[in-house]
Amino acid sequence: SKLNRYDNGETVVFTAGGVGLPPVYPIMREHLKMGNHVTLISGFRNKDMKFWDEPDKRIGLLQAQYPDLLDVIYTSNDGSFGIKAFVTGPLQDMLEQMKAGSGHSIGEIVTIGPPMMMRAVSDLSKPFGVKTVASLNSIMVDATGMCGACMVPVNINGKLVRKHACIDGPELDAHIIDWDKFLPRFLQFKKQEDESKVRHGFV
Numbered sequence: 203s204k205l206n207r208y209d210n211g212e213t214v215v216f217t218a219g220g221v222g223l224p225p226v227y228p229i230m231r232e233h234l235k236m237g238n239h240v241t242l243i244s245g246f247r248n249k250d251m252k253f254w255d256e257p258d259k260r261i262g263l264l265q266a267q268y269p270d271l272l273d274v275i276y277t278s279n280d281g282s283f284g285i286k287a288f289v290t291g292p293l294q295d296m297l298e299q300m301k302a303g304s305g306h307s308i309g310e311i312v313t314i315g316p317p318m319m320m321r322a323v324s325d326l327s328k329p330f331g332v333k334t335v336a337s338l339n340s341i342m343v344d345a346t347g348m349c350g351a352c353m354v355p356v357n358i359n360g361k362l363v364r365k366h367a368c369i370d371g372p373e374l375d376a377h378i379i380d381w382d383k384f385l386p387r388f389l390q391f392k393k394q395e396d397e398s399k400v401r402h403g404f405v
Contacts, residue, residue: 203229203312203373205236212309213239213273215296217289217323219315220246223253225337226314227260234268239306241273243292245319249283252276289315290322297330308332313376314339317385324376336376340367340387353387355380 208214214233218226223244233240242261246252254260255276265272275292276284285292299305310333313323320336327334340352345368352367356378365374399405 203232205229205232205238206309207236208238208309211239211307213241213306214309215241215243215293215311217293217311217313217315217319218242218244219289219319220251222313222315222319222337223261226312227254229312230272231264234264234271237271238309239271239273240268241275241296241306243275243277243289245277245279245287245289245315246283247279249278252278252283288322289319290326293323294326297327297332300332301330310335311376312337312373317388320376321381321385324379324381328377334376335373336379338367338372338374340372341391342368345369355383 214230216226216230226242226244230240230242244261254262256262257266261274265274277287277289277291278284279288280286293311296305296308300308311323311327312335313320314337317339320338324334324336338352338354340354343349343351347366347369350366354365354367354371354374356363356365356374357380358378362380365371367374
């Protein structure tokens with residue numbers, strides 16, 4: 203990750219969906235070490251799927267270490283933990299407050315989690331002109347850029363260009379990703395994934 207220092211009170215917002223929290227954690231920690239203010243919006247399906255929120259766990263410990271620099275907002279789909287909302291709910295509130303001149307100015311947004319969530323964050327932040335970085339979890343085979351499995355279509359100066367999540371990413375400018383073309387790639391092995399779930403007793 204490329205970390206930027208924000209000296210004018212801006213906050214760096216992280217939107218983490220479910221298992222997007224572990225990869226968010228080290229980036230968030232380094233921003234805090236730099237002295238940046240951080241806002242974590244961490245979303246889970248329900249309270250049974252939450253983790254690291256206890257005082258002696260990773261996020262709780264960071265809150266104790268950086269009480270003035272770290273704000274944490276939890277959301278859940280069913281309202282059983284934190285706010286009943288997707289991560290885009292609190293994010294929209296922050297963006298609108300920023301536009302109105304109240305609350306924190308947002309230096310950048312980093313989004314990691316399910317592809318549909320990252321797209322929703324990108325779509326939401328684009329009209330506000332806030333830099334947004336998506337950490338892509340594309341299927342990778344050789345991780346050298348040769349196989350093409352993790353190709354990401356992006357729009358640069360009106361032209362469609364293909365980048366590779368393995369060598370050009372995984373972090374890319376969320377606002378140039380052609381999400382309509384990118385998202386279907388996650389369905390290319392759905393049949394095999396469904397068969398595997400049955401075979402291993404997950405359904």
